[in-house]
């Protein structure tokens with residue numbers, strides 16, 4: 213057989229002795245969710261913080277597809293319905309044993325009982341990943357639909373679970389593939405092909421006479437609703453103001469005096485107990501002598517102390533107020549700061565346009581507001597190496 217004939221044979225439509233068990237919407241869901249989950253894992257693991265948008269976009273598409281599948285499980289084609297997914301424990305165990313001992317001779321028209329359970333769990337875990345993802349975004353970044361209901365701590369917890377669930381998903385997906393390979397080899401039916409063409413050979417005593425066929429109008433309606441819902445939700449999400457943050461007017465004395473040698477550091481970046489010793493020690497301020505009039509000193513001190521990290525519910529304030537080992541410690545030597553910037557090319561901090569670790573606004577375009585949102589990170593191009 214030439215490769216062309218092979219290809220045609222592989223992708224042919226169902227012949228007489230075959231039943232179309234997987235309707236088109238289900239097949240579309242299956243392969244697109246597979247691709248998107250791989251993308252979600254890759255962007256989740258490897259994308260740097262400032263590219264969070266890509267992960268969020270994949271997440272939104274996964275959510276749309278997931279919603280579609282949840283509804284399709286009630287109104288879709290016969291074998292896509294959840295009523296075919298739940299079996300008594302005894303049936304599942306018998307199926308597992310038959311697979312294990314190699315005694316399985318006949319594949320179910322839909323999913324085999326064990327794999328049906330695994331598939332259902334995969335959908336459930338996916339739902340958990342969507343929920344914990346939104347909770348992380350809401351709790352830690354104070355953005356998204358859960359911004360006002362999830363606390364910072366809960367957001368951190370959700371992030372941990374987001375990680376655990378992703379590993380669970382990988383384990384289950386591997387199990388899913390293993391079962392399919394085993395089933396395919398025992399029954400000599402390519403289940404992979406059947407998820408591509410939808411066709412599965414029927415045995416003499418199998419019948420699909422009562423099988424409900426997929427209603428494509430339903431698929432269209434649900435599909436359009438899901439797309440609209442996701443699109444609408446993500447557009448509204450972008451308009452919801454960030455929770456835990458408020459605009460702040462920098463007093464003139466602060467801008468004029470403290471903005472002389474470095475940027476006017478947002479008060480939320482240090483806790484009160486770190487601002488205090490710094491303000492008492494302006495005579496010896498990192499090798500500089502800063503002199504303030506009595507009025508200026510009061511204005512600046514009250515501004516910084518009233519709006520210190522304790523008073524904010526932003527990601528940056530939470531991170532840097534985590535009790536520092538030493539209250540007088542510099543922000544840019546704070547272990548959390550060092551960890552956050554550990555992966556940034558160190559020469560960026562010493563060469564123009566940044567020149568100093570303290571020059572936050574060059575990379576964080578929202579630094580003046582104190583938000584330090586992931587979306588606002590833009591790394592400048594490093595200055596070209598100077599000729600010797």
Ligand code: HEC
Pocket residue numbers: 469470471472473474477490494497498500501502512541542543544545568569570
């Ligand atoms: C005469 C110049 C000068 C003035 C005025 C000045 N600073 Fe500084 N400040 C410095 C220098 C130099 C450093 C060390 C920066 C470095 O090493 O990159 C520093 C560091 C700091 C740091 C520590 C940042 C870190 O890296 O952890 C804080 C906080 C700070 N200044 C706050 C203030 C405040 C508040 C005022 C106004 C009362 C002020 N500074 C005014 C020169 C100045």
Ligand code: HEC
Pocket residue numbers: 260261262481527528531543544552553555556560561566568569570571572573574575576584585586589591
């Ligand atoms: C040379 C550019 C650069 C400078 C300067 C810089 N940062 Fe960053 N910052 C980054 C990058 C890049 C990340 C993302 C790191 C990652 O997670 O991959 C980041 C992450 C952060 C985050 C976490 C954001 C989040 O939601 O994950 C905070 C908070 C932060 N920086 C605060 C500061 C502060 C405060 C300063 C100034 C004292 C500062 N940064 C200076 C580049 C910079």
